Amino acid sequence: MSNANSSSIEGSEDTAVKAVNKRYENLVTVRTKAVKGKGAWYWAHFEPILIRNPETNMPKAVKLKCTLCDAAFSASNPSRTASEHLKRGTCPNFSLMLKPISQLPPLASPSSQQNHRKRSLPSQQAVGTSSSAYPINMVDSSRYSKENVFVPVQTTHETGMGGHTPPVLSGGKDDLGPLALLENSVKKLKSPKASPGPSLSKDQVNTAFDFLADWFYESCGSVSFSSLEHPKFKAFLNHVGLPALSKKEFSSARLDSKFAEAKMESEARIRDAAFFQIASDGWKSKNWANADKSLVKFMVNLPNGTRVFQKGVYSNGGIVSSQYAEEVLWETVRGVCGNNPHRCVGIVADKYKATALRNLELQNHWMVNLSCLLQGFFSLIKDFYRELPLFSTVTDNCMRIANLINSTPQIRNSFHKFRSQGLEFAGFIRVPPPKCDISKNFGPFIAMLEDLLNCLQILHVVVLDDSYKIVCSADITAREVANVIQDVGFWNDVEAAHSLVKMITNMAEEIESERPLVGQCLPLWEELRGKVKDWCSKYNIPEGPVEKVVEYRFKKNYHPAWSAAFILDPLYLIRDASGKYLPPFKCLTHEQENDIDKLVTRLVSREEAHIALMELMKWRSEGLDPLYAQAVQVKQRDPITGKMKIANPQSSRLVWETCLKEFKSLSKVAVRILFLHATSCSVKCDWSFTRGFCGPGQSRSGLDRAQKLVFVAAHAKLERRDFSSGEEKDAELFGGEDDMLNEVLADTSI
Template sequence: MAAANALATGESSSAATVEATARTASRRYEALVSVRTKAMKGKGAWYWAHLEPLLVHGSDSSLPKAVKLRCSLCDALFSASNPSRTASEHLKRGTCPNFTSAAAVAAASAGLSSAPTPISSFPPCRKRQSLLPSDSMLSPFSSSPPLPGIPALPAPHHRLALSGGKEDLGALAMLEDSVKRLKSPKGASPGPALAKPLADIALSLLADWLFESGGAASPSSLDHPKFRAFLHQVGLPALSPRALFGPILDSRFHDASVESAARSHDTLYFQLNSAGWNTAPDAEQSLLSLAVNLPNGTTVFHRATVSTSRAPSDYAEDVFRDAVAKISGGAAHRCAGIVADRFKSKALRNLETQNHWMVNVHCQLQGLHGLIKDFTRNLHIFHSAASKSSRLAEFFNTNSLARAVLQKYQLQELNHSRLLHSQNLNAVLEDLIFFSHSLQLAILDEDFKLLCLDDSMAREISDLIRDARFWNELQAVHSLVKLVETMSKEMEAERPLIGQCLPLWDELRGKVKTWLAKFHIEAVIDVERIVERRFKKNYHPAWSAAFILDPLYLTKDASGKYLPPFKFLTPEQEKDVDRLITRLVSREEAHIVLMELMKWRTDGLDPLYAQAVQMKQLDPATGKMRVANPQSSRLVWETCLSELRSLGRVAVRLIFLHATACRVRCSPNLLRVARRSRLASERAEKIIFVAAQARFERRSFSDDEEKDAEIFGENEDDDASSV
């Protein structure tokens, strides 16, 4: 058994290493392609015209294993670690047999040809040059040399003069035709047309990208002249937006919905996943999404609804009841529970009361967001920091002299200047902390000191900026908000199960205690009371039951046994475990399941199986230790603990339930368009369905806006050595 486990672990580790290598190679390849593209536009090194990045795939796998550079002149392959060195040794030093000959041919064609070169054959240049006839190729008023890349014409022996006769009409017609070709992208020489199978594949991939972007790519952009010119240039036929978002979208939606329904119907039980109920009251529209969490850890999409008004209190219950009936095919007991955003309706509680086998929980992301609101409303330090920071930001934004002084030091310190945020608390705090040094310099400026002589508000602001306690308040509040937000982002990316809720809240309590000690906060009791109040508001007895029944959390005692962690529960939480487990079975099985629970509490799990379940390995993508086989907790109950039959049925339905509702995002513009007509709403919902299903397939749950912000914030270097 141990040998089999070791072999499985080795194979898993090897597969993870291959995937990590493939991701690294893909990122390197994309970076080199980006650099080469810029270089071909004249914004990079010269040698990229002759070096082309290539992905090398393994012989026993379809995944890429390395990146190479191919010389387009002689087809030689080189390592992609240092393109600059490769260019120097292969091209400049004459190692490439075709590099010098290619240059000689170009020079010969430029010097020996007596016929003038047509304007349309010249490569496009970044600066417009005069087309007036003169003694040289340049304007008579310019002494600059010819642009690189344009072959020099032999200097004429006499000044060119147009006679105005018939012999000039041909030249003028050629000139006019050349100008038209330069102006119109349609006149550019198209690339070779792709074969129909290749063209169909390319257009299919393009359609997939458009749909999976969730409306971020506008359908009308397909009619843009430059995009059409691009398709023409690469040998693809024009793409009709109406066909794409008509029959092609219908086909993609049909395939995705059929697959989703098939996978939902094949499973023994599922969890309904719903998000979108927390829309602001003044929002014009919202997106309500329903998905299905399966026991194997995957998620499939079920339905998206664009709502143009705030949902009434009983609407959620109707939506959930209808979704459970459709997904389960009338067998409602297959629905193990629901995870949804918190809203005013008592739908979750009502459904749980009416169906004793359901476990309906609120999304923990909303719980953490609510905790930040609790701190803002009930902690004095938040009130103080918000009042002082807003007053400071408002003063520098509205007082012209103070604003000018601050912007001077912003430019001096950071090379840019802007107004300070004055509304959102977290944005205000980040601004003041970011510009803290500029603010300190601003109040020392002579102009600001003169302002303080006549303006009492300026004197008050100056004293506030000098006050160390004020900055400690800002740092403390900002640190606490960041602490909770970081946990929220990690939770959204990792999608914890309900068995992880108790450990996560214990982790939060520990971090809050560290924060209290670091910033010497006096209101310790108030902070702890707020955290506990929010915990009780979000708590569900299933948290304790799943924590006890999941073999992942078994603890080793002094005798070497792996036992359920009852010692970490409060007496009330222990009672919750008994009550919940008996509720999830029939009345006839209630006493049996309690006896099995007692046996589970005293005997636990065989150490060999417990260690196999709790085995972890390094995740190369995040650098964190992850459970090697997340499905082993459920498999242990179905195989090794088969004698605990009643308790096992409860366990396998509990331990796979998620604690967060997976929010489906789409372009706000898509939601606005969906309001205009019934047909627009239907098409928008189909796009959202296809995009969500693709994201679930990729297991990508992070926010694309954050990725975009990171990309826009990066300082890219055109030099290949920095890639």
Template sequence: MAATNAGVAAADSAASSDEAAAKTAQKRYEGLLMVRNKAIKGKGAWYWTHLEPLLVHNTETGLPKAVKLRCTLCDAVFSASNPSRTASEHLKRGTCPNFNSAAKPISSVSPVLVSSSTSPPSASPFNNRKRTTTSPSASGSGSGSLYHAPSRFGIGLIPHQQQQHLKLSGGKEDLGALAMLEDSVKKLKSPKTSPGPTLSKAQIDSAIKFLGDWVYESCGAVSFSSLEHPKFRAFLAQVGLPPVFPREFTGTRLDARFEEAKVESEARIRDAMFFQIASDGWKWKRERESYYDYDDSNSGLVNLSVNLPNGTSLYRRALFVTASAPSKYAEEVMWETITGICGNLVQQCVGIVADRFKAKALKNLENQNHWMVNLTCQYQGFNTLIKDFAKELPLFRTVVQNCLKLANLFNYTSQVRNSFHKYQLQEYGHTWLLRVPAHEFEFGLPVCAMMEDTLSSVRALQLVLMDEPFKMVAIEDQGAREVGDMIRDVGFWNDLEAVHGLVKLVKDMAQEIEAERPLVGQCLPLWDELRAKVKDWCSKFHIAEGVVEKLVERRFKKNYHPAWAAAYILDPLYLVRDTSGKYLPPFKYLTPEQEKDVDRLITRLVARDEAHIALMELMKWRTEGLDPVYAQAVQMKERDPVTGKMRIVNPQSSRLVWETYLTEFKSLGKVAVRLIFLHATSCGFKCNWSLWRWVCAQGHHSRNALNKVQKLIFIAAHSKLERRDFSSDQDKDAELFTLANGEDDVLNDVLVDTSSV
């Protein structure tokens, strides 16, 4: 009996062990799969294009047993313990038979090697000559190869034993001159250099065109003068292309590329029945978030673009303005942009979304043109809410002042700083100073960075208090004693975590708004989501809800437009299924005042003699809704393979249903199709700030230079908007370096989990 129980216990133990190993293997597989997906999108190591994670299952239990890597070029399978090493051994070293024929990234190409059986060690520091390539098979030696260019006379003609005794009148520095002499003799003896790859004229023209497009679309990130860099010239020669000059790319080629993009943009606008103007950049950078203090110039770049009903955006023009630009000037610029696009047919412009001038310029244009719906940018609205919190909540000011005291003591008191660095190195493996904002009460990225640094250094800060140098400083310095008591106080850390949590909550939503670019119908759900998150935050940190909710509601009212409620009701994406199976508009989620806003807006947007018809159709829409099949088709979602979020399969279906299926709603349909496509943010093209600084430095005096910059911005913006790329090159570079460390962290987590089983 005891033996039977022991057997059962052993079986249970084995089963438990198998399940734990299966969970670990599954986690490793998912981690590697996530890293590979990001790498394929251009945000990770090059070798993931050729290596694919495989999950191996136990044939008996069916549970995941191990994770392998499969080479997609030759189908070979390897261990997944070290992908980087697998790539080096299998791909870089030529083990894979198919890798040489595939396109290799530059980073994976090994340096050119040549045979060097007679290369003296002393010659390498002075050998600046052009290197030639000799394959190992041609060298006649199976030994290792080094970087070396064989000499033709001088050192090369002298036996190795005599080289050590060679004496030149100028000493060792004569070796460099000797190398130059050898090169001159070589050119005289063999004036024809070995030709590179031969390209046809059509291939050269195509390559130069692609090069020009890349330079233009970088919009200043790639300097024109870098085209004359010797290394870049050498690269062009190596691939068989002639040298290029900056003037080639700033003259007729730039003009032709601009005309091409402009013609394409105008053709798309003509094809659309109506459009929305988006204007970003009016909100002065020091008024935005104080996140981007690139320079102290008093000029800003205003971008004007066009949003079309099919979801695409087209760039219109860039405008350089001063920080003191009045509302009337902005109103004139926006109206000139509208008339410049559609002439006298101004009703083609359904509305404007801008990051400033809601109360004046936008409202005036809307009052003068009853068919227009002018909105304020929700990205700016959420960021301004953070400033409201910082200004109105005493908790914010207290936390910022306390963090400043702490940072100034630990950064600028040498004994404390040395002790702090010692424990940082011990706990985190590296040292850093706590970032301090230039302006104490200008709440923005520098203040957030200071709070993040403080939170991430909590263990080192606590250890410093027990160190002798800090105790000595605290005896003489009252401020140091106060900081020490503050660090020991749990309340300080709770308050810091609360403020940081609220800022991060709103910032994350703002960044998601910037990335997703929601339409006007999504505004009410977004603010409802924010209210719910703020309420949870108050409950978590035991903060009174009244003051915080009051600030949220005040900002909501400043941003609110009746079009929010109308689009929310008319967009089939937000229809709600009732108990009878019908899909009806979500009127129950509106306040009584918002319901009135829907009626008032619809009657304003239609002709006066159609107002009563539109309201009757609205009542019919309220009671009958949409056919369940069409409603489900509009609301169908799928998981995004990159982000993992659920997304609408066809975002255009909301508008298309009104145009093709709901044709019985003659008046209401006209309002719906012109309303539900409107964007709720003005975020769009991000100009490279180096170019922006250059324009400001010129003082706008060079008309020709400013014209070229305008064309360059238009080409870059047109290309980015066509690719729906709304990020900046600086953001991508920062993300790339972050991912370089993050990928290692994911792999390390996977390996740690494996070893712990």
């Protein structure tokens, strides 16, 4: 071989040796940083080694040696080697269930170890080219079948021993939390100048707390004051850079500020209106467990269609006297009007005795005081139950069926057997409690009907089952129940009773959501009469007794303002043959026409009475200009419900104030009647927390604080036009149904 070729070979060998040495030094540097917590976790288990030529003793390759099992691998891709050798279980001394401490956060609780971000491994290990002793951070993963945890417990791998035995934490899984705390303390000592959290300016902090306060007050009961001091909530505030807060801060100065702001806005709107109506609902609950129904809420209905929350008064439970109700109502009127009570043109209330409203109306001739239309519809259901034999018969037979099924194990077993075959049944039929007066608390009765109708199919199958026949052989009641179940007429009666109640409750639900004006009362009752008549025809029920019940309840709830508003509202004008739009007097009875005359003369001064009656006759004969009448009656489709609704509900009142000025006296009556609401439906909130402030034995300051909370929450809901409760929204979210009938009737005794 020539000298040139020899020199070339020696040069190439020197280059290869330099490349191997450089590769080795780079790997050592990487490992040194890694074991100090600045690199990949697997370097704690891999050591770079030089493979030398036995003849020349020159390094010829770099390998990675596993410090756990002494196996050697190519150093070309350490990450892939770690995955294949360690994670896939090739290494006999490395468990598949181990996880690096880099994935354990500081200050973590044992129950939440897996949900936090990764951290670096702060181990300090010596680095060398031989099998030196290294701290190996491991736990025995065989103890945790579902946890993938790797924690820093020091063990020793000795050179030449050829194996490794991972230790076990003495405290078991509960040691993970304290271990994380210890490591966090060490890290803080090593790095005392930790990076600060997010820094917010004073204005940003105040703005954030203002939004938080708005949300908290508007939730009004869904979130308790104690939740503000929950450790997790405090940790959240600290995480986003906000200082800690106390429940005292939200129940004192900040609450006072929010209340003052809401109160000022409400009073400004009331002052801006020429007149208004007071609406009140409440007096429903006999215990403090349901604070929403113990709270008598007072609203102010303004002519422009908006509502303003006035106050909440807490009842003592039970039935209140008419005198007490009258005093509270009048105190509310004076509180809103001051020295000018004429601005309050009426009251609508849901649970006061009629005498209280009537007395106030007689004492103040300008007022129109109404009972809530919604309560009248629900009371009609009770009237049907008391007066129609259909309901008593259905109740007796349904109770017999339900009691037999619920009290006989053999029959219940049959239900479960057939349910497993695809027939659905809940297991027990709901029945009214023993002391429940169904004529007053109608909800449990409806629940029983629904359960029986839902399991109609399975009942017919069960009575033919052998197990039922065995029960019948020894129990005459079981035979009688079987006959009832197999009677087609019985199920027709059950469906009829259920259908009637659902028909009325559906109308009531629509009334609650729409909050009709007084002028709509007569059309709504007429609509109800038509539906009841169709119901009688469908189920072969005699119409006479049913119509008698409807008329009784109508007369009990009727107010002359219903007829007057119906006649004075341009919405109900009818076009005659000559093209005129005239009021629908032909739809009224003679008594109702006389009621209008009496009401109109009462609502004006004595000097104007005869003038108002003359103008009423003129209105009857001339009506309204066709163009304006058509404009008032324009309808448009509601994008949410799909129903046709009046495009501008305020038009009826505005026409009297602008286009019908020649009716000087009658227009005074019309504008005050047409905006009156027929229901006392209020905003719904979760007032449950208020019993902590205003339950029996609580202080005056607690009551004052609760009233402010209620005011702020109700004011916010009215601003957003959100009249539902959190419970209703949750029921929609989880697919439940709000049983409005149970809610209203459970505490009603009309």
